[in-house]
Amino acid sequence: MNTRAQHIVVVDDEAPAREMVGDYLRLHGFEVTLCDGGGSLRKHLDKQPADLIVLDLNMPEEDGLSIVRWVKQHMAVPIIMLTATASPIDRVVGLELGADDYLAKPCELRELLARIRVVLRRGTAPAAAAPTPATRQPVRFGTKWLDVDARVLRDDGGNEHPLASSEFALLKAFAENPKRVLTRERLLDLAEARDREAFDRAIDVRITRIRKKIEPDPARPSVIRTVRGAGYLFSPDGAEPG
DSSP states (O other), rough: OOOOEEEEEEEEOOOOHHHHHHHHHHTOOOOEEEEEEEHHHHHHHSSOSSEEEEEEEESSOHHHHHOOOOOOOHHOOOOOEEEEEOOOOHHHHHHHHHHHHHEEOOOOHHHHHHHHHHHHHTOOOOOGOHHHOOOOOOOEEEEEEEEETTTTTETTTOOEOOOOOHHHHHHHHHHHHHTTTEOOHHHHHHHOOOSSHHHHHHHHHHHHHHHHHHHHSSSOOOEEEEEEETEEEEEETTTOOO
16 A cells, blocks of 8 residues: 655755755655755745654754744644754754754764654554544643644634644643643653753743643643642643642
8 A cells, every 4th residue: 555755844055964864864765855944945835735844943044943933833843953053052942932853963864864753653643553443532621622632732613723742742741640740850751852951941831832722821820730849730620639
């Protein structure tokens, strides 16, 4: 049975770098599109959706972080960032904006391939994972419902609200551990965070973003609570833990 090759868009202003990555990914069965910046990326995404974007952060015309912001505001496409700057600040900012993983340049192509496959697996519900056709019931998170099987967040009207894969990973961890305090370390394990240092620094920002989407009053969160000195607790009914 023929299956569609997954489509990767490589965005880098340096032609040799993007062509090297593109050739390597094609060698491993991916459909690849090469873009030299944010403008060409937007034009391409208008014509053909992507399964994943490999994005260089250090580009002269438009920096990669603004591209990450634009992509995450308009579509649910995972992003792996590449940058020659190894500062944790770059990682944190990119992850805060919704990027899914990070590699320093020059990167080992085998590691990039491995990370691409991991991120793509995160976004795909494998058919063989469920022994029966039964599906899990959506989980109420304040003003929204999390459909774990479909990996989407919906409101009561059925409208979908975009979720970064890292946000979904955190919501899924909470959904599977209701009324239980989860430490930051435990959340890192449950969310399968590869870059633990950057993800740990960005957890608070991710939780803040999630609260804006699900809490009746994000300034006074009642669904995902902060337990000072311990971690976070998901209260499905929004009631104070007994």
